[in-house]
Amino acid sequence: MRWGALVACLLIAGQVWAVQPDEVLSDPALEARARAISKELRCPICQSENIDESNAGVARDLRLVVRERLVAGDTDRQVVDFVVARYGEYVLFRPQFSLGNAVLWLAGPLFLLLGLVISVGFIRNRATPAKPQALSATEQERLAKLLEKD
């Protein structure tokens, strides 16, 4: 089923093929950083591929931009900001921790907390056998009357 998401890119791809040997930086430390950054950035025209894996031309351009910035001495953060400034937050595979994305990031922890409260309540409730129901007001009255009679 995954093919569906990859076909488009491969169609555009032609003969280009992920990271090419001529792109690789000679400094292994810088190259490792470039690879790590590339894995976090989305190929803007692909369906769900990062620029490191993508065959599209724009992905190659972005890989080269990332490496250029790294060689120029940017920090990882600056490189990412540089790309985001030009292509928008759409290229970020890890959405920013921002107010707009609060629901996304907090969904897991909040649901866990909610679920914990509910299930602990449920379990504790189960731990005590159900008590017989208290008498209703009318029943109380009748009981009182019966007792009075005696």
Add this chain to the structure above:
Amino acid sequence: MIAELGHFALILAFVVAIIQMVVPMWGAHRGWANWMQIASPAASVQFALTAFSFGALMWAFIVSDFSVQLVVANSHSAKPMLYKVTGTWGNHEGSMLLWVLILTLFGAMVAWWGSDLPQGLKARVLSVQSAIAVAFFAFLLFTSNPFVRLEFPPIDGRDLNPLLQDPGLAFHPPFLYLGYVGLSMAFSFAVAALIEGKVDAAWARWVRPWTLAAWMFLTIGIAMGSWWAYYELGWGGWWFWDPVENASFMPWLVAAALLHSAIVVEKRDTLKTWTIFLAILAFSFSLIGTFIVRSGVITSVHAFANDPTRGVFILVILGIAIGGALTLFAARAHVLKSDAVFSVVSRESGLVMNNLLLVVATLVVFFGTLWPLFAELLTGRKVSVGPPFFDLAFTPFMVALAAILPLFSILPWKRAQLGRAMRPLWGALALSVASGALVWSLQTGGRMLAPIGTVLAVWIVLGALADLGHRVKFGKAGLAENLRRAGNLPRADWGKLVAHSGMGVLIFAIAAITAWEREDLRVMTSGDSFEMGGYEIRMEGVEMARGPNYQAERGTFSLLKDGQVISVVYPEKRFYPVQQFPTTEAAIDRSITRDLYVTLGDQQEDGGWAVRTYVKPYANWLWIGSIIMSLGGVLSLTDRRYRLGAPQRKLPDAVPAE
């Protein structure tokens, strides 16, 4: 002619489905036995008609009938026969027909094997199952008719996407659909139970095997897809958190939760409402998955808006099924109250925690998958959610699940003591921590991923073994007694041990391959060689090759260890001229501890070839772990209580002595 007959059979099946939806339900409501009895034969007829229709479509593919539009768009006369057959479901219309075929198959199986189900429940289950079928028959007939003819048939077809011409992917959809659609059984049983107002052990005993089977098929289907991606896409990725993958992963997670909670209903007669809710949820995620895949809404909101017919249709089905079931749930769930008592420390509580973690993890995947859609609809922002998010937000739940698994699965029902339960597990815990420490020292620091993964994996596998040892009184009684006890253990318990161990193996594989994978990229010419991970990789040459419907550049590489050739591999770059489509065929030398993975890239200007090589440690354990998990499911399915069917008061047959 045959295509028309297939179309006609599909329409007939639609009509039968409508009858099967209405008549038995009304009969069950009024208590009319003869109305209820229509359900079983109708289910068989419905299945037979759909099977005929599917067969007709497959025939059109086999004989390359290019007057059928679908065949033209997805087949070619030169395509190997296997892919002509599997091409039947390698497209939207055909795969939806397969979906409905499996749906009617499950209905028919209830009709065939459900003779000991209470009459009313059986009628209602088949009616609900048929209601789902009605929706999808309508979807097929009105928006996705596979039998459309062309007025002017072309000489040849446009061929199937070459990526799909692969055995791993050819059989991936049928397994996935058996899983997706298998969950419809749990859904139908849940809705029928809500209408009846009764959930008991017999109900759970019916629902659990269906859920278990669906979960097993999903496991195999997902593993196949992952295996295919691993060798076909050329960089050895095996999981991408792609929306389409998530679409199958969400039902898998919920099904895992459901098959655990159904145990509690069956054995302890509690968690009924929750289990009903999970059964509805599981199939809802199947439908959501179908919607995600079939509407194209995730890949592009605009593609969806341009041709919304199919998407809107599924969305309506989704709304009616989920909305209707949940409304019914809200109205009727209160009648299912049970008052079985269990203490805070008990297996019941453990399974509640299992369910909590699995369901919240599912919700994380759900929000992550649909967030780009929500964000764009709500604020107009275009955002992406990819692997870095899921790795961060999803993994903690699985770590927590793995950490509590061995202890909570050894706890006795009803009332337990932590200290007593831990007694057989201390050894497993100590060994797992020790092996984690060993891994940590061997890799000299680095990421904590591999050590933590190792601790969890060893903890789960040894925990399962310790559980087994405890059950058979290993070390406390003689070997004969051990064996006798092992022989008496129910198959379901063996299933549990095996499935949990499979999860342990899978966790180790994921941690190992993620933490220790190594990659090399270079330009090579014939005769070049280099060292990697203790192996020498030597390029012998590249030559042109020709397949039935493609051309290829085929490289020859020798893999050497200590100067000895251990393997020769042939990675290919293929080109399929009909579709103008290139594919990469990686060459993989597989072994139990590592895969050597070689792919051939483009020829460079200087005449050399780009060559990418990976050492992927324990890659095979990913599939082995998945297979072990499924085997656990199979073992559990063969448990005596399912072979005997639902419990019933029945006098032993008097057999005359001979």
